[in-house]
Amino acid sequence: MERDRQENAKFLGDFDELFDIKNSTEELALVENLAVTPAEVYPISIESVMEMIFTPGEIYWKKKSGKLIKVLRAGEAVDVKAVTKFKERKMDLAIKWMSSTEMVDLVSGHFEQLKNAINELERVELRKKILEWFKESYWRADKKANFLDLTQIGEKVFYTFNEEMSEILKGTSQMIFERAALVGTIGVFSALALGHTDFKTLQDIYGLCYLFDFAFDKNSYSFNLNKATELERAAPGDGVAFLIVGEDTGPELGPFMQHTFRGARLARERCGKFFHSEGILKNITIHHERINGNGFPLRINEDEMSDVEELIIFLNSVIPYRCFNYELNDAKGFFKKIVYESEVFGLNESITKRFKKMIIKVMEGIGAEENPSPIPSIVEATK
Numbered sequence: 001m002e003r004d005r006q007e008n009a010k011f012l013g014d015f016d017e018l019f020d021i022k023n024s025t026e027e028l029a030l031v032e033n034l035a036v037t038p039a040e041v042y043p044i045s046i047e048s049v050m051e052m053i054f055t056p057g058e059i060y061w062k063k064k065s066g067k068l069i070k071v072l073r074a075g076e077a078v079d080v081k082a083v084t085k086f087k088e089r090k091m092d093l094a095i096k097w098m099s100s101t102e103m104v105d106l107v108s109g110h111f112e113q114l115k116n117a118i119n120e121l122e123r124v125e126l127r128k129k130i131l132e133w134f135k136e137s138y139w140r141a142d143k144k145a146n147f148l149d150l151t152q153i154g155e156k157v158f159y160t161f162n163e164e165m166s167e168i169l170k171g172t173s174q175m176i177f178e179r180a181a182l183v184g185t186i187g188v189f190s191a192l193a194l195g196h197t198d199f200k201t202l203q204d205i206y207g208l209c210y211l212f213d214f215a216f217d218k219n220s221y222s223f224n225l226n227k228a229t230e231l232e233r234a235a236p237g238d239g240v241a242f243l244i245v246g247e248d249t250g251p252e253l254g255p256f257m258q259h260t261f262r263g264a265r266l267a268r269e270r271c272g273k274f275f276h277s278e279g280i281l282k283n284i285t286i287h288h289e290r291i292n293g294n295g296f297p298l299r300i301n302e303d304e305m306s307d308v309e310e311l312i313i314f315l316n317s318v319i320p321y322r323c324f325n326y327e328l329n330d331a332k333g334f335f336k337k338i339v340y341e342s343e344v345f346g347l348n349e350s351i352t353k354r355f356k357k358m359i360i361k362v363m364e365g366i367g368a369e370e371n372p373s374p375i376p377s378i379v380e381a382t383k
């Protein structure tokens with residue numbers, strides 16, 4: 001067990017590097033002080049910013065003196081109330097674009113075509129196009145790659161929550177909300193690789209990733225629960241152990257242990273209208289499961305899981321609960337890394353052999369043949 005934890009810690013260290021997460025105050029200060037020049041920013045209206053769910057770059061307040069003050073991080077969930085204040089104060093805003101509009105529009109266009117496709121042949125061809133694009137940067141690392149492009153595609157194509165629900169989700173935890181934007185979009189590309197070409201299913205998988213911890217709200221989601229969530233993700237059992245105080249069970253252990261079932265029930269009651277199929281919401285119950293049975297609450301194992309369940313466990317295990325620094329990170333080849341190297345870093349419990357084999361087969365094969373790749377069935381991929 002101790003060895004597993006050490007390996008997990010090493011894995012997390014590598015993930016910090018992969019996502020370029022800065023932990024020390026000195027490093028944070030260094031990032032904050034990276035100077036932006038006027039040539040790098042473009043004027044943007046406050047109204048345009050208010051329409052964004054997540055920022056596609058850094059937003060600055062351009063003072064009369066010309067000095068630029070960062071007011072929103074890249075990939076930050078836009079707080080409409082805060083931006084309204086910018087409007088009241090008649091602040092001039094400017095943006096340093098960090099996601100590629102051209103790239104986001106191109107891939108979003110493919111997804112829109114997928115949405116309107118009328119036959120399976122068309123869907124298969126679009127799946128190939130989308131996965132080829134994804135492979136180039138996020139698997140094979142041939143091109144510069146940006147996590148922000150992914151979150152922007154997700155927002156543009158798949159986001160369905162209305163303003164009221166968005167505020168509720170952001171209110172519980174801005175960090176979880178922003179993380180979901182990344183987890184959900186990676187979920188869409190993974191599901192597509194697994195052979196899900198139905199647009200509605202992809203959209204439902206994206207939305208589901210925002211609701212894993214829906215049982216908590218802004219009043220109940222405490223510092224301790226936040227910490228337990230990340231500890232549990234990194235090493236099953238650690239989050240639960242953290243909430244036990246002395247000889248007694250701490251006050252937050254019960255809500256934590258119950259949040260998967262409770263979250264699924266609440267999501268059905270309040271969020272069903274944002275989904276094509278409410279049935280997808282039952283997957284909230286399994287987001288803390290692990291394939292070796294070390295998770296909770298059901299301790300299910302690999303043989304009892306559907307491919308969507310395997311996907312949810314994979315996504316929720318490998319992406320840390322932290323704010324990402326979209327300014328400095330490079331997403332080149334990251335998807336291949338998290339699929340291949342989970343084994344090396346001791347996170348075997350996060351990815352089933354079947355899922356891993358399937359993803360590798362599809363990602364290595366896509367674009368490698370002249371004819372459109374057929375969608376392999378899971379059975380075929382595991383032979």
Ligand SMILES: [Fe+2]
Pocket residue numbers: 212213229259287288
């Ligand atoms: Fe959770």
